[in-house]
Structures are given as structure tokens and as C-alpha cells.
Amino acid sequence: MQLSEIYKLVQEDLARVESQIKSVSEVDSPGLAELSSYILAGGKGIRPALTLLSGKFCHYNLDLLLPMATAVELMHTATLVHDDAIDNSPVRRGRPTINEVWGEDKAILLGDYLFAKAGEFVASTGNLRVIKLFSQILQTISGGELDQSFDAFNLEQTRDHYLQRISSKTASLFSMATESGAILSQAPEESIEVLREYGYNLGIAFQIVDDVLDFIGTEEEMGKPVGSDLAQGTLTLPAMLLLERYPDDNPVKELFSSNDMPEGDKQERIKQAIELVCNSPIVQECYAVASDYCARACHKLGLLPDNTSRQALKDLADLVISRKR
Amino acid sequence: MQLSEIYKLVQEDLARVESQIKSVSEVDSPGLAELSSYILAGGKGIRPALTLLSGKFCHYNLDLLLPMATAVELMHTATLVHDDAIDNSPVRRGRPTINEVWGEDKAILLGDYLFAKAGEFVASTGNLRVIKLFSQILQTISGGELDQSFDAFNLEQTRDHYLQRISSKTASLFSMATESGAILSQAPEESIEVLREYGYNLGIAFQIVDDVLDFIGTEEEMGKPVGSDLAQGTLTLPAMLLLERYPDDNPVKELFSSNDMPEGDKQERIKQAIELVCNSPIVQECYAVASDYCARACHKLGLLPDNTSRQALKDLADLVISRKR
Numbered sequence: 001m002q003l004s005e006i007y008k009l010v011q012e013d014l015a016r017v018e019s020q021i022k023s024v025s026e027v028d029s030p031g032l033a034e035l036s037s038y039i040l041a042g043g044k045g046i047r048p049a050l051t052l053l054s055g056k057f058c059h060y061n062l063d064l065l066l067p068m069a070t071a072v073e074l075m076h077t078a079t080l081v082h083d084d085a086i087d088n089s090p091v092r093r094g095r096p097t098i099n100e101v102w103g104e105d106k107a108i109l110l111g112d113y114l115f116a117k118a119g120e121f122v123a124s125t126g127n128l129r130v131i132k133l134f135s136q137i138l139q140t141i142s143g144g145e146l147d148q149s150f151d152a153f154n155l156e157q158t159r160d161h162y163l164q165r166i167s168s169k170t171a172s173l174f175s176m177a178t179e180s181g182a183i184l185s186q187a188p189e190e191s192i193e194v195l196r197e198y199g200y201n202l203g204i205a206f207q208i209v210d211d212v213l214d215f216i217g218t219e220e221e222m223g224k225p226v227g228s229d230l231a232q233g234t235l236t237l238p239a240m241l242l243l244e245r246y247p248d249d250n251p252v253k254e255l256f257s258s259n260d261m262p263e264g265d266k267q268e269r270i271k272q273a274i275e276l277v278c279n280s281p282i283v284q285e286c287y288a289v290a291s292d293y294c295a296r297a298c299h300k301l302g303l304l305p306d307n308t309s310r311q312a313l314k315d316l317a318d319l320v321i322s323r324k325r
Numbered sequence: 326m327q328l329s330e331i332y333k334l335v336q337e338d339l340a341r342v343e344s345q346i347k348s349v350s351e352v353d354s355p356g357l358a359e360l361s362s363y364i365l366a367g368g369k370g371i372r373p374a375l376t377l378l379s380g381k382f383c384h385y386n387l388d389l390l391l392p393m394a395t396a397v398e399l400m401h402t403a404t405l406v407h408d409d410a411i412d413n414s415p416v417r418r419g420r421p422t423i424n425e426v427w428g429e430d431k432a433i434l435l436g437d438y439l440f441a442k443a444g445e446f447v448a449s450t451g452n453l454r455v456i457k458l459f460s461q462i463l464q465t466i467s468g469g470e471l472d473q474s475f476d477a478f479n480l481e482q483t484r485d486h487y488l489q490r491i492s493s494k495t496a497s498l499f500s501m502a503t504e505s506g507a508i509l510s511q512a513p514e515e516s517i518e519v520l521r522e523y524g525y526n527l528g529i530a531f532q533i534v535d536d537v538l539d540f541i542g543t544e545e546e547m548g549k550p551v552g553s554d555l556a557q558g559t560l561t562l563p564a565m566l567l568l569e570r571y572p573d574d575n576p577v578k579e580l581f582s583s584n585d586m587p588e589g590d591k592q593e594r595i596k597q598a599i600e601l602v603c604n605s606p607i608v609q610e611c612y613a614v615a616s617d618y619c620a621r622a623c624h625k626l627g628l629l630p631d632n633t634s635r636q637a638l639k640d641l642a643d644l645v646i647s648r649k650r
Contacts, residue, residue: 031475032468082437086430105411105474108433112407112467115440119460128451135444142437143357149430150356 001319006312007045010052013062013069017048020070024117035098035110039077042093046206046316047072047177053316054181054195056309064125064184071121071134072177078114079141079173081107086149087232094223130180137176144168153233153256155243162237166207167200174203194300198313201297206320208290211236215277227270230255237289241282242273251276291321326644331637332370335377338387338394342373345395349442360423360435364402367418371531371641372397372502378641379506379520381634389450389509396446396459397502403439404466404498406432411474412557419548455505462501469493477558478581480568487562491532492525499528519625523638526622531645533615536561538648540602552595555580562614566607567598576601616646 007014025037048069055065083089084097085107091097099107115138122134148165151157178199182192213222214229215238229236230252235243239252251272255261261269277283294317304310332339350362373394380390408414409422410432416422424432440463447459473490476482503524507517538547539554540563554561555577560568564577576597580586586594602608619642629635 027468029468029472032471035471082433086433104429106471108407108411108436109467109471109474111433112436112440113464113471115437116460116463116467119444120457120464123453123457123460126453128448128453131456132445132448135441135448138441139438139445142434142441143352143354146357146360146431146434146438147354149434 001315003319006315006319007049009056009308009312010049013052013066014045014049016062016066017052017069017073018045020066020121021073024074024114031106032110032113035102035106036113038101039081039098039110039114042095045073047076047173050174050177050199050202050316051181053309053312054178054199055185056307057182057191057195057304058185058187060185064127065181067121067124068130068180068184069177071118072173072180074114074118074121075134075138076173078111078118079145081111081114083145085111086145087228089224089228091224094220125184127184129183133176133180133183137172140168140172144172148234151235155235155253155256157235157240159237159240162235162240163204166204166211170207170210171200171203174206175200178202191304194303198297198301201293202317202320205290205293205297205317208237208286208293209320209323212238212283212286212290214238215274216283227274230270230273231266237286238277238282239273241285242277242280245280245282246276287321294318294321326640328644331640331644332374334381334633334637335374338377338391339370339374341387341391342377342394342398343370345391345446346398349399349439356431357435357438360427360431361438363426364406364423364435364439367420370398372401372498375499375502375524375527375641376506378634378637379503379524380510381632382507382516382520382629383510383512385510389452390506392446392449393455393505393509394502396443397498397505399439399443399446400459400463401498403436403443404470406436406439408470410436411470412553414549414553416549419545450509452509454508458501458505458508462497465493465497469497473559476560479558480560480578480581482560482565484562484565487560487565488529491529491536495532495535496525496528499531500525503527516629519628523622523626526618527642527645530615530618530622530642533562533611533618534645534648537563537608537611537615539563540599541608552599555595555598556591562611563602563607564598566610567602567605570605570607571601612646619643619646 021040025033025040027033027036051069051072052065055061080092081098084092085099085104088099089097090100097107098110119134122131144165148169151161175196179192179196182195187195211229214226214236217226219225230239233256243250243252251269255266255269297317298314301310301313346365350358350365352358352361376394376397377390380386405417406423409417410424410429413424414422415425422432423435444459447456469490473494476486500521504517504521507520512520536554539551539561542551544550555564558581568575568577576594580591580594580598622642623639626635626638
């Protein structure tokens, strides 16, 4: 199953979301126009697709779902722009980041602008429930990232810590994408809850796979250097399992314990960690955990009306596990 | 007239705003609690006072005005946190900035969190008009700051540029403060417009005085180093008038034209510019412009019901001109 087949059901409306997003860069200010058109080209689009698909179980109302799906993608983009500034990341999606080309100051302000623009699209739905959801999820994301940055290079983190972190960072936005689609199509409360849970668990699975790909992917596939989580001091599931497996002599432990390791030595440790992960069952273990979350995501989908959108959500869960980038 | 006398009318409710703001730092995450309680101590409180005073002309409803006034102050604080990160400012209100103590990454995330929190307070009013206003003003502020950062060290700026900049940066939030207070108290459209204009013009005057104080104030009064605008490459009204007065041999021109001036020479140029401004009628000229905006602010207040709040707004306009910090 290809992503394009899954999206078929909402293909035309996804194109409308894309053109709404592009319209954000049609502004008088030349600087803002340049930065926003640069950052708003491309993107995976899984989040807006989730909003549209989740709107297919009751009264599909494009007038409300279109601005909401647009807001979801803009909010995601804004968090990426700020994340890259925070991590000093030079590359994203195979292209230099905003901070790399225009500097960190522009990245901060562009992110703020995109948050505001996302807020405007959400407000235009006129639905107070999704408006409140939006500001709560933004708190969850930024609060979670703050926790993560306080936890950087900390080896004393449990798996619960990790799940908490990716829940705030990724699953919260996925759940907002599905929940808001359900709310705006006036789905019954039970369906809203089923779709919220679907989005949440899918988001956890998606992030675990992302974290594995940071070890086993190639720079070309990922559009950014592999091993970047370790370089930032972020302990993800594969690294945690590696620490459990080799508690004493471990390159991650060495990397996180030294404050003044020369850059070449750091890169060497990251390379060793990647090799150890790739030559162990850790990758399979991580996929097993992610599969479990995908199963949880789909668990209650049976409570929704049986339609092509429900099938698309199931297929999407399968695809999240098998994706390569 | 003292500020405390002007605020007397809303003193108790301002104390409630303060305690709402303090409650923002009562969170489980220790890192977030530490950062937010640090930044949310202190502040001038003119913006929330404007919201409360503007709510006094029709149905004063504290249940709505309290979250709105809180949101206005949180939004202002969030923009300051991001501004300081962008400018690498070490000191604000006489204390080290977030970026100085905890680093730029924490400042970015704390600012995002405070924006989200502000959004939650606005959403809790349940009033779509102020919710939309909030996201539009956040766009105006961040878009305006972006324009300013593209214009840094640019000598080819007109007075219109300057007014446009301070309109986005300061007047927009002042106008949101007053307009939202009027909307939430169900004031008639004419009164809403009078109060919006009052806030807007008062904000312009406030910022002009702020820009003058960056030349004539002391570090102790201002809580930050004087001449910081020039150091950031920001051309404000006093510097513009100085360039008009001395078009050829001018320390501002030298400062802005050189890419690689040693730090000591930069400081020398800033000192010269400050001296030249202080020993010329430029300060008086700037105050005349600010006074003109205060007069515009008060011009239509006569259309509002004649009450103590209207008098307080007039007194506040007088005070903005005479403030020393």
C-alpha cells in the first residue's frame, strides 16, 4: 500500500490545504514572504491528512476542516523551525534550515509568526473546543520540549521518561489532528475519543520509528545527518536499549558523560553506537514496541462506521511501521 | 499624579491579574516552574491595567476581563523573552535575562509556552472576536519584529518606517489591551473604536518615550544598558533626528556603516551619539512628537461616558510622557 493510495480519499482536499498553506507567504513584507515561502514548500502532510480523514465519519464540512488541517500543518512547521534553531541543526528535509541560512533570530520570529497564523486558521473555524485544544497542545509541545532540553545528556532516564517526552513532542499534535477533525464534523463523543486515541498512539509509533531511523536510515533518506539525536544529547529508545544491553562499556555512556570531548571523538562514539544498534536485535525490539502502539491505535477503530476512511486509517498505521523516511 | 493613583480604580483586580499570572508557574515540571516563576515576577502592568480600565464603560465583567488582562501581560512577557534571545540581551528590568542564565534554547521554548498559555486565557473568555484579535496581533508583532531585524543597521529608513515598526511592535498590543476590554464589556462599536484608537496612539507615544529613554536614561532607571538600540542596529526617532541634523560627520552613520568595527570603537560611537542627542533639542522634539500622539489618544475620549475610568485614561496619557523608566 502506497501513501498516495491511502490519501486518495482526501487527495483533492489535501491539495486545497497545500494551496492555503502557500497563501500564507503571500504578504507585503518581502523578508517574511521569502522566509515563509522557503519553509512552507514541501513537508510530509500526514498531519493534515489525519484531520481530513477523521472528518469523514459524520458531517464532513470542508469549510471547517480545511482551516483546521492548515493550522495543524502550520503549527507543526513552526515547532520544526524553533527546534532547528534550538539544536543549531544545519539541514532539514535535505535543505539548509532557516537558522542556517538566515540566522537564529529570523528562525525565532518566523516560528512565532507561523504559530500566530496557525492560531488565526483555528480561530476561523469559530469552534471554541478546537481553539482551546489548540492552545493546550501548544503548551504540551513547548513544555515537553523544555523538559527534554533540561534532560539533555542525562543518562538517568527511564522508558517512561522517553514515552512522556515523545507523547508531548509528537503524539499530542497527532491526537489534535484527529480529534479536531472529529469535533469539527460533529462526530459523537465516543467517536471523538476513538479518533483521539488513534492519533495519540499512531503518533507514539511514528516517533519511535523516527528515532530508529535516526540510527538505521541514511542521510539521503532522512534529509538530515543520522545520529543527530545522540549529537543533541537526546536519549531515544534505541539508545536506551543499547545502554541496558551494554551497561558498562558503552559509547553512548561515554558520549553523555564527557563535557569536553573533542568533536572527532564524539563522532566516533556516535558511529560506534549506530553500528552496535544495527548489529543487534534492538531495531527489531523498537519496531515491536512501535507495532504495539499501532495495534493500540487501531484497537477501537471498529467502533467507528465502516467506511473507506476507516480502512485508510488502518492502512496508515501499517505504513507508519514500514516507512523508511 | 502617581501611577498608583491612576490604577486605584482597578487596584484590587490588578492584584487578581498578578496572582493569575503567578499561578502559571505552578506546574509539575520543575524546569518550567523555575523559568516561569523567574520571568513572571515583576513587570510594569500598564497593559493589563488598560484592559481593566477599558472594561469600565459598559458591563464590567471580571470573569472575562481577568483572563484577558492576564493574557495581554503573558503575551507581552513572551515577546520580551524572545526579543532578549534574539538580541542576546544580558539584562532586563535590572535582572539577568532568561537567555543569559539558561541559554537561548530555553528562552525560545519558554516564550512559546507563554504564548500558548496566553492563548488559553484568551480562549477561556469564549469570545471569538477577542480570540481572532489575539492571533492577528501576534502576527503583527512577530511580522513587525521580522521587518525590524531585516532593517537592522540600515541607514535608509524614513520616519514612516519607524512609525510602522513601533506600531507593530508596541502600539498593536496596547490597542489589543484596550479594544479587548471594550469588547468584553459589551461596549457599543463606537466606544470600542475610541478605546482601540486610544490604546494605539498611547502605545506609539509610550514607545517613542522608551526610545528617548534609551538615550537619556541611566542604566539604573532603565534596568538595562543605555544605547542598547544603537548597539542592536535599531534606528529609533532620536537617532533619525540626529542623522538629519548632522548628515555628514555622524557617529550613528559610522557605527551602522562599518561591519567590523572593534567593540571599543562601537561603544565610543554610541557614547558620542548619546552625548550629541542629550546636548541638542532632539530630546524635546521627540517628546513633542510623543505628546502629539498622547493628544490623539485622548482626542475622542470625550465620546465615552464621563466616569473616573475616563479620567484615569487621560491621566495615564499625561504620565506616559513624564515617565522616567
